[in-house]
Amino acid sequence: MTVKIKFVDILRATLGFRTGNESWIGVSPDSNCYHIVSPVDTQISKGVMACNRPTDGTPFGGYRGWVYLRIPPFFDGVPDAESARRDHAVKVSQELIKKLDRYGILSSVERENCHPRKIQTVNNNALVEQNLSCSSCNKTWKKLVDCVKDLDLMFLAYHPCVSDFVEGSYVFQHGCKGLVYIPVSRFIRRSNEGKNLANFNACPGYCYYNDSIQECRASCEGSPYRRLARRLYEKVSDRRKRIQ
Ligand SMILES: [Zn+2]
Secondary structure, three states, X not given: OEEEEEHHHHHHHOOEHHHOEEEEXXXXXXXXXXXXXXXXXXXXXXXXXXXXXXXXXXXXXXXXXXXXXXXXXXXXXXXXXXXXXXXXXXXXXXXXXXXHHHOOOEEXXXXXXXXXXXXXXXXXXXXXXXXXXXXXXXXXXXXXXHHHHOOOOEEEEEEOOOOOHHHOEEEEEOOOOOEEEEEHHHOOOOOOOOOOOOOOXXXXXXXXXXXXXXXXXXXXXXXHHHHHHHHHHHHHHHHHHHHO
C-alpha cells in the first residue's frame, strides 16, 4: 500500500524558523494513513531527536508503532517568504519519500486536491466520529440544531486544527460533565476567506491555544471559525445570565 500524502498538508506543516516551532508527520505502519503533528515546540522536538522519547513510544501524543518524521522549518526571514516556504516544502516532500522508503513504507506526495482524506489530529478532536454524542453518558443528538438548542450543553472550547481548519472542533460540555466534540465542518463549509495565515506575521497565534476564544482579525481562512466560537460562547453566557 502506498500512503498518499497531500502536498498542501506538508506545505501547511512547513513553519517559519521564527515561530520556534516545527512539525512532524506520522505514518501508520500499514501505510494506510498519516497525520500531521503541528506545531511542535522545537526544544521538545530536539529532546525527541536526542532519543528522550516518551516511554510509551508515542512522541507528542502520537500513536504507538507509527513512524514519525520531522518537517523542518524554513527560513522565513526573506522578502518572499511564501515562495521560500513552498520551495522548502517541495524539498521536504522529496526527502520524506526517501526516508519513509527506508522504513519500508511506500509513499507519494500528491499535488492535486483530488483525494478525499481524513487528517487525524493529536488533540483527539477529529478522532471523534461524526455522530454527535456525549463522551460520558453516550447521549446522542441527531441534528446539529438539537445540540445547539440543548440547554444542557455549554460551549467549552474551540480546538483549532492549524494544518487544516476544517478539521477543527467545537467542544461542548454536557450536563453530566461529559464532552461533546462537534466538527467545525458541521457548522461552516470550508471558508474562502483568504488563505491559511497560521505562522505568518499577520497571525496573532490564537489558534495554537485550545482554550482561546479570541476573535481573529487576520484575513485568514481560520478567522470565521474563531468568530463562530465567540458567538457560541456568548450565546451560552447570555443563557447563563438569564438562568441566574
Ligand atoms: Zn452526557
